[in-house]
Amino acid sequence: MNPIIINEEKCIGCELCAKDCPSSYLYIENGKAHTKTGGCLECGHCYAICPQGAIRLLNYDCKDEAAVPMTELPSDTLLAAMKSRRTVRQFTDQAVEPEKIQKILEAGRYSPTGGNSQNVSYTILGSRQNEAEAICIDLFRKGTSLPRRSKAFAERFNITDNFFFKGAPLVILVSSRSLVDGGLASSYMELMAESLGLGVLYSGFFVMCTRISRKLRKLIRLPKGHKVVTCMVIGYPAVKYHRIVPRKPLQSRTL
Numbered sequence: 001m002n003p004i005i006i007n008e009e010k011c012i013g014c015e016l017c018a019k020d021c022p023s024s025y026l027y028i029e030n031g032k033a034h035t036k037t038g039g040c041l042e043c044g045h046c047y048a049i050c051p052q053g054a055i056r057l058l059n060y061d062c063k064d065e066a067a068v069p070m071t072e073l074p075s076d077t078l079l080a081a082m083k084s085r086r087t088v089r090q091f092t093d094q095a096v097e098p099e100k101i102q103k104i105l106e107a108g109r110y111s112p113t114g115g116n117s118q119n120v121s122y123t124i125l126g127s128r129q130n131e132a133e134a135i136c137i138d139l140f141r142k143g144t145s146l147p148r149r150s151k152a153f154a155e156r157f158n159i160t161d162n163f164f165f166k167g168a169p170l171v172i173l174v175s176s177r178s179l180v181d182g183g184l185a186s187s188y189m190e191l192m193a194e195s196l197g198l199g200v201l202y203s204g205f206f207v208m209c210t211r212i213s214r215k216l217r218k219l220i221r222l223p224k225g226h227k228v229v230t231c232m233v234i235g236y237p238a239v240k241y242h243r244i245v246p247r248k249p250l251q252s253r254t255l
């Protein structure tokens with residue numbers, strides 16, 4: 001079924017949709033937009049760019065939400081806030097409100113994906129959070145199946161009962177077939193969480209455990225073909241950072 005619906009009465013043949021389509025799916029004939037067959041990414045560029053509101057996407061709920069340009073956010077403030085972001089490893093007991101969780105997930109949903117696959121999924125550990133953490137703690141305390149470097153790390157540290165999730169109230173696993181798509185979604189979510197007053201820890205150790213433990217994979221039940229890309233540990237920070245940390249010199253070059 002053709003995923004693009006064009007309202008011929010509204011279309012003025014301005015060609016903006018055809019020029020902006022990344023897969024050349026649209027063309028203009030007799031002053032109106034038309035579609036070819038196959039190859040549409042359903043990215044919605046034609047829908048977004050049409051000045052007449054003449055295009056809709058068959059498989060999506062098109063709500064006519066007005067676009068808000070990023071320029072509405074002062075770039076100096078945005079950059080300073082991005083530089084001030086810190087990994088948080090100390091959390092209060094305060095639960096994260098459902099509306100805030102929804103906003104974080106929505107930020108992930110709107111991140112770019114290769115070929116517009118939108119194949120990133122979000123698993124809130126919820127009632128299984130303690131069970132999942134207990135499996136990881138057991139793995140780290142035994143140490144037998146860990147890669148060499150992590151084994152050395154695990155031996156150096158006291159693996160407390162909340163070593164992985166630090167007592168945070170919310171853990172979201174971001175999974176995908178694509179590490180890039182999952183990583184980009186996570187980054188969007190992290191910035192949203194910070195703007196809501198929350199702190200985030202990426203638990204790479206938890207991700208490692210999902211690669212090692214079949215029991216853990218069974219518990220989290222990922223969509224087919226998905227791997228956990230990030231484990232986002234989220235809650236209200238019990239700490240405040242007063243300064244932007246220094247960084248290594250920028251590695252940048254122009255060829």
Ligand SMILES: Cc1cc2nc3c(=O)[nH]c(=O)nc-3n(C[C@H](O)[C@H](O)[C@H](O)COP(=O)(O)O)c2cc1C
Nearest residue numbers: 085086087088089201202203204205206207230245
């Ligand atoms: C992919 C990834 C995995 C991480 N895994 C862990 C982890 O398992 N435990 C931890 O304490 N910190 C983890 N971190 C946090 C990093 O140690 C942290 O980003 C780094 O020290 C820089 O600190 P900053 O985020 O405050 O700038 C992880 C970060 C990333 C991006």
